[in-house]
Amino acid sequence: MSFAPDILERLARARSDLRMGVPIVLTSEAGAALVLAAETLDAQRLADVLALGGESVLAITARRAVTLKARPYDGDLARVIVPPDASLGWVMGVADPADDLQKPMKGPLIAARGGDATLHRAAIGVVKTARLLPAALVLPLADAARFALDHGLTVIPTDLAAPHFAAMSPLHPVVHARLPMEASEAGRVHIFRPEDGSEEHYAIEIGKPPRDKPVLARLHSACFTGDVLGSLKCDCGPQLRGALAQMGTAGAGVLLYLNQEGRGIGLANKMRAYSLQDQGFDTVEANHRLGFEDDERDFRIGADILKTMGFSAVRLLTNNPRKIEMMEKTGIAVTERVPLRIGETAHNRAYLATKVAKSGHLP
Ligand SMILES: Nc1nc2c(ncn2[C@@H]2O[C@H](COP(=O)(O)OP(=O)(O)OP(=O)(O)O)[C@@H](O)[C@H]2O)c(=O)[nH]1
Numbered sequence: 001m002s003f004a005p006d007i008l009e010r011l012a013r014a015r016s017d018l019r020m021g022v023p024i025v026l027t028s029e030a031g032a033a034l035v036l037a038a039e040t041l042d043a044q045r046l047a048d049v050l051a052l053g054g055e056s057v058l059a060i061t062a063r064r065a066v067t068l069k070a071r072p073y074d075g076d077l078a079r080v081i082v083p084p085d086a087s088l089g090w091v092m093g094v095a096d097p098a099d100d101l102q103k104p105m106k107g108p109l110i111a112a113r114g115g116d117a118t119l120h121r122a123a124i125g126v127v128k129t130a131r132l133l134p135a136a137l138v139l140p141l142a143d144a145a146r147f148a149l150d151h152g153l154t155v156i157p158t159d160l161a162a163p164h165f166a167a168m169s170p171l172h173p174v175v176h177a178r179l180p181m182e183a184s185e186a187g188r189v190h191i192f193r194p195e196d197g198s199e200e201h202y203a204i205e206i207g208k209p210p211r212d213k214p215v216l217a218r219l220h221s222a223c224f225t226g227d228v229l230g231s232l233k234c235d236c237g238p239q240l241r242g243a244l245a246q247m248g249t250a251g252a253g254v255l256l257y258l259n260q261e262g263r264g265i266g267l268a269n270k271m272r273a274y275s276l277q278d279q280g281f282d283t284v285e286a287n288h289r290l291g292f293e294d295d296e297r298d299f300r301i302g303a304d305i306l307k308t309m310g311f312s313a314v315r316l317l318t319n320n321p322r323k324i325e326m327m328e329k330t331g332i333a334v335t336e337r338v339p340l341r342i343g344e345t346a347h348n349r350a351y352l353a354t355k356v357a358k359s360g361h362l363p
């Protein structure tokens with residue numbers, strides 16, 4: 001019997017540590033490193049890291065590196081060498097695009113070339129799943145086991161962790177209960193909890209859709225600003241209510257409410273993207289400047305929930321072909337695409353046009 005946390009549990013712990021500004025230790029066959037999230041770094045911890053000596057680097061994604069004109073020698077990322085006298089302002093300037101336009105000269109930034117980037121790739125992986133800015137301070141450690149023990153740090157072997165960055169965590173039904181709604185009195189909310197300790201996702205079932213027929217379905221990604229605040233910058237609120245209303249009228253349907261705020265980057269990062277949009281960047285450019293891909297969502301979650309609920313075919317309410325592809329790849333047949341065009345405003349017209357021009361959305 002062992003009470004020791006397994007790799008998934010240790011990863012959940014590592015995410016919390018990083019969100020609180022606590023360092024973690026990553027190990028690989030090539031070595032080990034102390035890792036801190038740039039976003040939650042403070043001046044004292046930076047000074048402590050620099051005092052340890054050794055060559056610290058700031059691992060950033062290739063997307064961010066391109067904006068900063070640093071060389072992403074490792075393909076998907078760059079290891080920017082941290083000057084020995086680096087200030088917290090220097091670290092934040094590299095990690096956070098907030099002041100890119102006011103202070104375009106961050107460098108020259110010198111990226112490390114050659115050597116192994118396994119630890120740095122894993123560092124960005126963990127920081128991203130913690131929904132922080134995708135940038136991590138990485139310092140090689142000689143005696144990592146001793147260091148981690150002395151300082152009580154979480155240790156993550158990257159070979160065990162790496163498969164979990166790309167894999168979808170299995171989800172388990174927790175509870176479901178009746179919820180009469182404006183759209184339909186025959187509503188039912190189901191809660192699903194992932195094994196990896198990340199956010200729960202919800203299925204809103206309308207009526208009693210038969211499991212052996214294609215169900216009218218919608219994969220909705222959480223949008224606090226649109227769903228709750230009635231933001232005019234996107235079309236999420238009207239799409240959410242429109243989809244529920246359509247299911248109510250039809251008497252049956254399933255709306256999956258996936259907690260993938262900001263296309264999977266989290267609300268804080270989405271607000272950073274909005275701030276960049278106010279500086280003139282579009283929705284895709286803003287994500288790239290932050291160091292993210294256009295869309296960081298995993299639509300397999302939706303397909304998995306549908307399967308657990310017993311569905312194998314959907315009539316999917318969407319304008320996004322990626323949702324259709326992912327459904328079919330994961331074994332849910334899409335028998336029909338039901339267009340969902342609703343809620344266009346003067347504020348979101350450019351945003352909707354960018355989704356068609358750059359993100360492959362159907363007009
Ligand atoms: N990063 C980022 N996310 C945004 C922005 N505007 C809206 N979002 C998020 O985008 C997601 C909207 O997703 P969906 O409603 O599923 O829309 P979609 O991918 O356009 O696909 P369909 O609506 O099905 O056609 C939500 O998670 C929003 O929070 C933005 O400017 N930047």
Ligand SMILES: [Zn+2]
Binds near residue numbers: 223225226227235237
């Ligand atoms: Zn929205």
